[in-house]
Amino acid sequence: MKSNETNANANANANNDKATAAPALGHYAIDPAASTVEFTTRHVFGLLPVRGTFTIRSGSVDIAEPLGGSGVRAEIGTASLSTGSRQRDRAVRSARFLDAERHPLMTFTGDRVDGTTVPGTLTVCGVARPVSLRIEESASTTGGFTALATARIDRTEFGVTASRGMAGRLLAVTLRVHCVRA
Template structure:
């Protein structure tokens, strides 16, 4: 799978510099299974904030994003309450879910990937987001990337069978160039 790159400026790459994530226009959505894999669950988390640092070459670029763990929302109040409770995410103790990329690189089939570390439930685990779409609109960049999260790796192991082990995340992020940033 190759990343679809849409460019609406005269360049094919965003300008180097610091971009601030536009929280109201960005989201983290997920799908997972429940009831021993029989049912699908869709939901989301809200972003608190973050930055994208674009470098030249692009492989030096980095992303830092923070999601609000307590914003877990599947539209089922009972399920959501249980997930944010001490039994699973324990959002009172671990309010943030943080992704920090360590680099950007081209994957085996030409797509861009963002290896990094995901901290959830106080446990930091390596993860790789694959860029599905990226676009540049003047001083704004938009990126859609996907990753699979293994909740067991983060020490969230209760309710085996009732709640799936893996979540398939899609991060849709828009970020605006910080014009105080060096070009």
């Protein structure tokens, strides 16, 4: 019985190691068609969940040796916001929130990797703040890799302060990216 538990633990550890294994060294382009930014927040005094997406317009990942010297850059289109509600989407794209006309891109730049964390700078509405991505999964594919990373973002830190109390302050963000060797 004990050897079955040992084998199960070894298999689980191997799966966890594989799930966050680093891709091969090199320069990769983020494939916008196979990548997305998803978020969840709360609306109406925190009572109603809101889910939405943004489109990654472009980006790159450099995997270096040692892995700590790796970096990432991504551009996210603010006008690509989609929550399934046209009225809400128009409001969030407006000058009251994201001001997509004046600030068409959000950017994330990270210039190192600390284990399974990518500390970096997120710029929204011209305001840059530190944000860390936590790499939850990564898997190598032929000629590239896929990765899933998460972050928690306080929109008010970026000056997006409209509708306090009505619109959620914190966003749980999930990035799903597919990268191809460039």
